[in-house]
Amino acid sequence: MVIAVLLLFSFNSQVEITELVEMKYVWLLYFPVILFSVSGLLISPESKLERVEQRGFYKVIFQITTRGLNKEAVKRTVESVLYWAPIYLKDFRVWVVSEEGENLCFLKDYEGVEVIYVPGSYRTKNLTKYKSRALNYSMELRKSLRLNNKATWVYFMDEESVVGEDTMLGIIDFIENESKKGKLIGQGLIVYGKVFGWLKGKLYEQSPFTIRDLLKQRRRWFWAAIDLIRTPGVPAYVKAVNAYLLISWLSSLISQGVTYFNLVFPTPIPSPFLILPLSLSLITMLYLYWIGCELNLGGRCLKLKAMNLLFLPIIGVLEGASSWYGLITYINSKRIGFEVINKDYISGKISDNGR
Numbered sequence: 001m002v003i004a005v006l007l008l009f010s011f012n013s014q015v016e017i018t019e020l021v022e023m024k025y026v027w028l029l030y031f032p033v034i035l036f037s038v039s040g041l042l043i044s045p046e047s048k049l050e051r052v053e054q055r056g057f058y059k060v061i062f063q064i065t066t067r068g069l070n071k072e073a074v075k076r077t078v079e080s081v082l083y084w085a086p087i088y089l090k091d092f093r094v095w096v097v098s099e100e101g102e103n104l105c106f107l108k109d110y111e112g113v114e115v116i117y118v119p120g121s122y123r124t125k126n127l128t129k130y131k132s133r134a135l136n137y138s139m140e141l142r143k144s145l146r147l148n149n150k151a152t153w154v155y156f157m158d159e160e161s162v163v164g165e166d167t168m169l170g171i172i173d174f175i176e177n178e179s180k181k182g183k184l185i186g187q188g189l190i191v192y193g194k195v196f197g198w199l200k201g202k203l204y205e206q207s208p209f210t211i212r213d214l215l216k217q218r219r220r221w222f223w224a225a226i227d228l229i230r231t232p233g234v235p236a237y238v239k240a241v242n243a244y245l246l247i248s249w250l251s252s253l254i255s256q257g258v259t260y261f262n263l264v265f266p267t268p269i270p271s272p273f274l275i276l277p278l279s280l281s282l283i284t285m286l287y288l289y290w291i292g293c294e295l296n297l298g299g300r301c302l303k304l305k306a307m308n309l310l311f312l313p314i315i316g317v318l319e320g321a322s323s324w325y326g327l328i329t330y331i332n333s334k335r336i337g338f339e340v341i342n343k344d345y346i347s348g349k350i351s352d353n354g355r
Helices: 018-043 071-088 130-144 165-176 211-230 236-264 272-297 302-310 312-336
Strands: 059-065 092-099 113-118 152-158
Touching: 018 236, 018 272, 059 071, 059 130, 071 092, 071 165, 092 130, 113 130, 130 152, 152 165, 211 236, 211 312, 236 312, 272 302, 272 312, 302 312
Parallel strands: 059 092, 059 152, 092 113
Antiparallel strands: none
């Protein structure tokens, strides 16, 4: 999709293949996502944060849900919270939630960290599994401890998530400012709940180290979306949105195939009206990737940023192929279960944890 508009102006084509020309309409399937991305860039508030300590009376629970396989990643996450939280928060707790039978003894030396094991016998109302089950158990535990009140806030993290100073300031800003406007739930660009707001600051994630893990991670996301669509009781509009997102994801590989074929056999676009949406798609995607480089690399190494953009054709193929990988292997999803990919990088080499 990213490079699909490189051939926008090939009106004077020497090769006329009607089917290929018409297939170019597949490029439009991703355009609604682009419009939402553009609107987010235009209306999202500036993440300017005031460096202040907690002023109100409330508690923040940092909840890290993990299988405990990526030990170094979990340690980094816990250490980042224990470093930054005491500087700005007066009252906080660190919960590490895992399955019964997992060994998280490597956290015993971290003062103030509470390890919570989900009993093997625990069942949810809807018989949910894996991470959803653990999250539901922790919610019920908070209720039993009377921590389900207006003065308790929960910051959910993955095992490889790392907080920074801006994360703490964003949490304080959200609780002490945005919540007073009725905004109760939020997580940056990913927002849940009927009443939500913009959570400033960043949560720093660890991306997959290998192509294999990237495909497995994306496959897991694809499977989760299909499961959501198939789950009884989920609102129809939620299913419809997820179905569209899956279709647009699947279409990305097809659109790239059409593009590459056009590199060899140029054909005209079916309508000049496609020029505007496709041009906007290209510009937006390039800009988002560039912003991603800025956030990860800062002012360092212009060469790496340029390489990131140059490798977009390959990255695009991998992202598109991962959706088909998820679709083809979905029949085995229940047997494979929830796969934890490696997030540990130790002494210059990737560890075998999570394999």
